[in-house]
Amino acid sequence: MGCINCIKRCPTQAIRVRNKKAQINSKFCIDCGECIRVCPHHAKHAIYDTMEDLKQFEYTVALPAPSLYSQFNNLDDVNIVLNALLLMGFDDVFEVSAAAELVSEATREYLSKNPDKLPVISTACPSVVRLIRVRFPNLIPNLLPLNPPVEVAAILAVRRAMEKTGLPREKIGIIFISPCPSKVTYARAPLGTDHSEVDKVLAIKDVYPRLLSCMKAVGEEPPEIGTSGKIGVSWGRSGGEASGLFTEDYLAADGIENVIRVLEDMEDQKFTNLKFVELNACNGGCVGGVLTVENPYVAEVKLKRLRKYMPVARSHMESEGEELVRWTSMVQYEPVFHLGDTMMESFARLNQVERLLKKFPGLDCGSCGAPTCKALAEDIVRGEAAESDCIYFLRDNVHKLTKEVARLAADIEEGDGDSYSKFRAMTSYIVRISDEMNQLDRKEGRNQNDDKGTD
Known part of the structure; x- marks a missing residue:
């Protein structure tokens, strides 16, 4: 349609409309899915795997995200969902919420041992980590150097599957059922580790209809295969991760615009006496991902109701647990917004940008295909646009x-x-x-x- 909804809402100005087509610059994109959420024409779709891709493995393990449980009405036992996944064709199930409890335990230990690095920023949302990496480099030392629950779950699932089946790693498929495209990108280009153990990523919205029919076939008293409690299941909503740290000195924000506001205030050192900052790019947390089917606020209520009668936690760190959870490589600053390769070149191009801005009206109307007049000026300096685009x-x-x-x-x-x-x-x-x-x-x-x- 040639509209400009997406370019106005992209948090990193990664989108341009050229010849009536929206184009995404992968260097700037943080895979938050905001463009998918705001597009009224449904012109954008997330890229993820399908059930057909599972046929290449002899043994498959499903990794259900905690937000998956919030998609169903009147669900009072997660074992119904877990057994339905087995009926769908998966050979085994490993809850991401169980791994989340291990990460919560490791986080509590990290906070107690590193008081000089407070406040610590959660690294559970890959989009937030990518945003910090390209736009807030001064906050990189504050990132929690722990793997997200999905990675910890994948590592543990691989070990259990290899011990149970005796199959080599390449014949075992670790399949994550994701609420957002950010996790898809993480599986293919992980942060904090060189290689992710997640082989394929399915969307909750694709699994949901098949899972519904399988849930009807599960008996009233399904076998007990769940291994997580309140702490793990709570990770599916905003504030759930922080609540598992047993501290009141935390801040939780959701929605990419609110996340940016919090990070800007953190750079200005406006927050004092905070130990932990939980940030989620999606509204409401993972329950608000663009690959889900339920309204995020309704899903949050369902998740709270489900966890009401669950034990506090059922998974605990073993002696080798710290090795599983820790990052193996640190996140590095990506200077994608620099105008030149050297400081002198950047300053020279910045002067060109300033001169161009004096020619433009400063309306930020988006008719040129760029979100702001400044963005257009930068595109011109980079050789990607012309003055006549305005x-x-x-x-x-x-x-x-x-x-x-x-x-x-x-x-x-x-x-x-x-x-x-x-x-x-x-x-x-x-x-x-x-x-x-x-x-x-x-x-x-x-x-x-x-x-x-x-x-």
Whole structure:
């Protein structure tokens, strides 16, 4: 449709609309899924695996996210969902919420041993970690250097599957059932570790209809295979991770815009006496992921109701547990927003940006396909756009050319100078006007499409 909803809401300005198509710059993208959430035309879709991809493995283990339990009405026993996953065709199930309890235990220990690094920022949401890596490098030392629960669950699931079956690693498929595209990217390009043990990622919204029919086939008293309690299941909603640390000195924020506001305040050192900061890119936490089916606020209520009669925790750290949970490599700053390869080049290009900004109206209308006038100026400096992409700049140019043509026509009529040479000059001006008017018509045609939509 050529609308600009996505470019206005992208937290890292990773999207541009060129020739009526939205294009994502993978260097800037943090895979938060905000563009999918706000697009009224459903033009964007997350990339993930399908059930057909599971056929390449001899033995498959499902890793259900805690937010999966919140998608069903009147669910009072997680064992119904876990046994339904086995009926779906999985050979085994390992709860991510069980691994979450191990991470909570390791976090409590880390906070007690590292008082000089407070406040600590949760690394459970890959989008938040990626955001900090590209936009808030000063906060990288505050990141909790522990693997997210999905990775810990995958490592433990691989060990258990190899011991149980005797199969080599390549014949075992570890399948995560995800609420968001951020976890899909993590499985393919993990942070804090060189390689993820998650082989495939399915979307909750794809698994949900199949799982519903299988849940009906599960008896009233399903076999007890669940291994998590309140702490682990609570990770599915905002504030759930922090609640498992048994401290009141924490802050929990959800929604990417709120996350950015908190990180900006942290950079300005506005928070005091905080031990832990839990941040989730999706509204409501993982229950608000774009790959779920239930309203996030309804899902949060369901999750609270489900955990009401559960034990506090059922999984505890073993002697080798710290080795599983710890990062094997640190997150490094990614200077994707730099305008040049060197500081001198960056300063020179920054001056060019400032000069361009004086030409532009400063309306940040998005008609050029960039979210702001500054973003367009930076694109021009990088060689990815032109000044004529700005409708207002182009219109002013056309007016100037029109006045010049009128002046030349008047000179020819008066017979001043070489009429022929001036005629040729006027002709070239007319050609330029024609080209720029065509550009203007194309841009205004895109804006008419915007009026037909919701933008």
